[in-house]
Amino acid sequence: MTLDYLFKSGKNPKIIYYILAYARVATPGIVYRRRLKKALKSIESRPDAAYIKERINYYNKLEETQELPEDVERLGDLKRSKKVKSVYFLDAYQITCWFNFHFKWNYVPGDVTHIPKIPSIVKSRPIAGDNQNSILLKLVQVRHFVFLNDKLSFKEKKNKIIFRGKADHRPNRTQFMSKYFDHPMCDLGNISKKNILPEHWKVEKCSLYNHLNFKFILALEGIDVASNLKWIMSSNSIAVMPKPTYETWFMEGKLVPNVHYILIKDDFSDLEERLNYYIKNDDEAQKIIDNANEYVSQFLDKKREQLIGLAVMKKYLKKTNQL
Incomplete structure (x- = not known):
């Protein structure tokens, strides 16, 4: 691997990502949960509220209420493991830390190419077919959400x-x-x-x-x-x-x-x-x-991106009859 690649790769600096992400993990969850209601309510008064709602419903296509099986994990069970690698843990935690940890969810980390049988949080899903059980969150963003400043025409x-x-x-x-x-x-x-x-x-x-x-x-x-x-x-x-x-x-x-x-x-x-x-x-x-x-x-407004993620998760909890 050349020095040119190491220092000029164009990729997001992972050290900054990990510092900020683990600082969030170290922050008591109540700090975020106290702000959740106000954050979600702020969407209504935004000039781009209709656009935000459109994206929420694109990521989360659930229409009918579906009960989750009793044996699925709770939000509080989320931990880094062989199954849930660090970026999948940290990016999911960025959203789940705003919600009570007793809520249930089905989290499918990794490159998901199938549609789960029950409503599930995923990074990726098939475009074709009835994919409403695949609810998208912004996962592995340090690798996938890279944008460049191109000086060449x-x-x-x-x-x-x-x-x-x-x-x-x-x-x-x-x-x-x-x-x-x-x-x-x-x-x-x-x-x-x-x-x-x-x-x-x-x-x-x-x-x-x-x-x-x-x-x-x-x-x-x-x-x-x-x-x-x-x-x-x-x-x-x-x-x-x-x-x-x-x-x-x-x-x-x-x-x-x-x-x-x-x-x-x-x-x-x-x-x-x-x-x-x-x-x-x-x-x-x-x-x-x-x-x-x-x-x-449309993906460059970090505050709006977070609001959309929180609203997608809230809709997931609502459509699984937990709110």
Whole structure:
């Protein structure tokens, strides 16, 4: 790993995240619970109240009341463990600490690609189908919610697409690498240390800012979502991908093809055609960049993000007949 990557990666500094998160854990819960009613009531008088309610109902689609089984965990049972890794513990605690710990919930940490049988708090869910039992919270935000300050204009960037990521055990990424690794418009690399895929695909990690030298950045889903999509959409480069099948707090299901990102076929067969089109029509490319930047901007108000998270949790408790 190069010094350039270590000090200029573009990722969120984890040390700051952990200091603030554990300081919250050390604060008595009553400090937050006393403020909950006032915080939630403040939504009603905000000029963006309708927008906030729309997002609450997008993350939490529960309509009918559903009783949770008696044996599910309580909020107070949340602890860091092998199952609940530190970021899943800390990000969930950021919301649960505002509520009485005797309330019940079903928390499913990790990259969730199925829809639980009972109402559950998750980081990710399938976009298609009846996904109302998958209630989204903003989890693993230190890794997923990264936004960049891009100083290069689209016209200044290379007429190529870049991808750096783990391709092993991810058939879609392996397929793309096989098809385009030697293509002159592609700069691709597998950063996995495992010896499963061709050795010549392996490369060292490069910083997020190094990606921004390219007009196009590949955003392929891994186990669930493409974790790089958020910072790509905050830049002056364009995300290129098939239509997403999973979503998180970023509401990937609301993204519009060729409005927020460049859509390619699931078999990637039209990649070269799509890239060349936007290289020749950079005015249309700039519209996509502007739309993507505007979409990202809705996640930058930290106070509003917290209010939405609290309201999503309150609705969960209400729809599971606990309030």
